[in-house]
Amino acid sequence: MNNTPTTRLTAVLRRLPTLAAAFVAVATLAAPPARAAAEPAALTIQFTSANATRYRTTTAGDFEVFYREAGDPAKPTVLLLHGFPTSSHMFRELIPLLADRYHVIAPDLPGFGRTRPLAGASPAPTFDVLGDTIAAFTAKLGLTRYAVYVQDYGAPVAWRLALAHPEQIAAIVTQNGNAYEAGLNPDAWKPITTYWQEPTPANREALRGFLKAETTAWQYTVGATEPDRVSPDNWVVDQTYLDRPGNAEIQLDLFRDYQSNLALYPALHAYFRASKPPLLAVWGARDPFFIPAGAEAFRADLPAAEIHLLEAGHFALETHLVEIAGLIRDFLARTLPAAR
Numbered sequence: 001m002n003n004t005p006t007t008r009l010t011a012v013l014r015r016l017p018t019l020a021a022a023f024v025a026v027a028t029l030a031a032p033p034a035r036a037a038a039e040p041a042a043l044t045i046q047f048t049s050a051n052a053t054r055y056r057t058t059t060a061g062d063f064e065v066f067y068r069e070a071g072d073p074a075k076p077t078v079l080l081l082h083g084f085p086t087s088s089h090m091f092r093e094l095i096p097l098l099a100d101r102y103h104v105i106a107p108d109l110p111g112f113g114r115t116r117p118l119a120g121a122s123p124a125p126t127f128d129v130l131g132d133t134i135a136a137f138t139a140k141l142g143l144t145r146y147a148v149y150v151q152d153y154g155a156p157v158a159w160r161l162a163l164a165h166p167e168q169i170a171a172i173v174t175q176n177g178n179a180y181e182a183g184l185n186p187d188a189w190k191p192i193t194t195y196w197q198e199p200t201p202a203n204r205e206a207l208r209g210f211l212k213a214e215t216t217a218w219q220y221t222v223g224a225t226e227p228d229r230v231s232p233d234n235w236v237v238d239q240t241y242l243d244r245p246g247n248a249e250i251q252l253d254l255f256r257d258y259q260s261n262l263a264l265y266p267a268l269h270a271y272f273r274a275s276k277p278p279l280l281a282v283w284g285a286r287d288p289f290f291i292p293a294g295a296e297a298f299r300a301d302l303p304a305a306e307i308h309l310l311e312a313g314h315f316a317l318e319t320h321l322v323e324i325a326g327l328i329r330d331f332l333a334r335t336l337p338a339a340r
Contacts, residue, residue, distance in 0.1 A: 043097060043326055051099040053092075057114075060137035061129075062121035066114035067107035067137070068092075070099035076170070076336045077143055080106035081134070083152020083177070085216055085238045085251070086315075087113025090151070094317055097325040102147075102332065107137055109153060111250045113241055125253035127153075127260055131160030138168075145170050147336050149328070150177030152290070152314070153254075156261035159268050166271055171278040171335045173328055174298075175316055176290040179268055183294015196259045207255050211248050213239045223286025223313025230318045272301035278335035279305040282324045284312035306331060 053070040068088045078098055080091045088106035095104050108115040110133050111125060123129050134157050138146070147170050150158045155177030162169045178184065186193070191210075195203040209215055217235040221227045242251065272279075279302050283295035298305040308327060312320050 043322060043329070045097055046100040047096065048100075051096065053095050053099070058137065058140055059118065060140050061133040062118055062123040063110050063133050064116050064118060065107050065110075065133065065137050066116075067105060068095060069103075069105050070095050071101075071103040073103045075101065075103045076332070077103040077105060077146035078149060078332070078336075079138065079143065079146050079158075080104065080149045081151070081154025081157050081177075082106070082109065082112070083154050083314075084254075085112070085211070085219070085242055086234070087238070087241060089113065089234070089237050090315065090317060093321055094325060097321070098328065101329065102336075105141065105143070105146075107134060109134070109157065111247065111254065125250040126257045127156050127254070128160070130157050131164075135161055135164060144168055145337065147171040147173065147332055149173040149175065151175045152177060155179060156258075156264070159261070159264055162271055162275075162277070163264070163267055166275045166277075169275070169277050170337055171280075171332060173280045173282065173331065174295075175282050175324065176284050176287050176294075176314060178290045178294045179265065179272075180294050180297035180300075181262060181265065182297045183290050185289055185291045188288045192255050192258065195256055199256060204252055204256075207252055208248065210255070211242055211251055216242065219313075220315050220318060221313070222288055223284060224319050225286075225311050226319055230315070234315070234318065269301045272298075276302065276304075278331070280327060280331040281305060281307045282316065282320075282327050283307070283309050284314055284316035284320075285309040286312060287314040287316075289314060 051071055053068050055066070056069055057064050057066050059065070066088070068091065080088065080094070082088055082090050087108045091106045095106060098104050109130050110123065117123055138161070145168055148158045148161070150172070155174060158172070158177070159179065191206050195207060213235065216239050220230050220234050224230055241247070279298055281295040281298055283292060285292045292309050295307050295309060299307065310316055310320050310323065317324055
């Protein structure tokens with residue numbers, strides 16, 4: 001049997017019939033890159049014990065936030081914000097490729113990974129809360145100027161940081177971190193947009209398939225031209241956190257609240273035009289959720305945006321780590337101020 005994105009998706013859908021209608025069009029998605037990255041050059045990285053990743057927690061807002069930290073705090077800071085359904089674990093291999101030059105911080109967002117509500121706290125599962133928590137987190141760490149890398153859910157969190165404190169954002173790297181409605185594949189988003197329009201119990205139940213182990217695995221492998229480069233540890237780790245008691249309801253609430261991010265787009269586009277942050281898009285062109293039009297759309301408000309579409313899926317770091325790290329290092333060397 002051919003091991004293609006289509007056949008792998010078909011296998012998932014046989015066991016997840018509630019999602020079948022939404023993903024029929026996604027199954028054959030194979031958008032060619034408009035501007036593919038060149039063959040990656042060798043990276044010269046200086047690994048020292050001073051650059052080793054540390055695993056820490058701090059309180060921010062109503063949460064104990066878990067985060068990874070590496071590199072010299074006196075160097076420019078890069079804040080890495082992950083997406084659904086993962087955690088800072090997605091950056092485990094990227095962090096060492098940046099930490100020789102930069103101070104790298106990667107928190108787990110509320111509802112993900114090892115970040116937990118404080119005892120007695122019952123924060124609402126909304127993107128405003130995610131944004132407020134990471135704003136409190138950056139303030140707690142004393143970060144006043146930094147570059148940000150965003151993927152999936154990390155993007156609307158970063159957009160809230162930028163709108164609240166545009167002076168703090170030195171540069172943006174977006175890996176399938178969306179900011180335009182053109183970037184949303186309507187077929188893949190159909191079950192969620194239906195829930196927005198009709199928030200009934202039945203439409204909420206229809207979204208539970210997104211939280212199943214088979215779907216989590218599929219999100220990593222769909223669109224990957226070399227799926228054997230994707231470690232199964234990814235979806236095992238992610239699913240462990242997704243399956244915590246009560247977390248499913250948090251995730252379903254966030255699905256519904258994602259529409260609040262679209263409402264921010266006009267203000268966000270105005271921020272792009274006014275502040276003109278340097279922006280690099282390294283985009284998995286075979287992502288079924290955030291399609292290449294979302295990457296190209298940045299040029300409407302940021303004409304100097306650097307766009308690279310890769311033959312990769314939603315989690316492009318899993319298959320294109322060296323290419324993406326090289327592009328980031330080159331981009332930040334030209335755009336990130338020396339001051340923290």
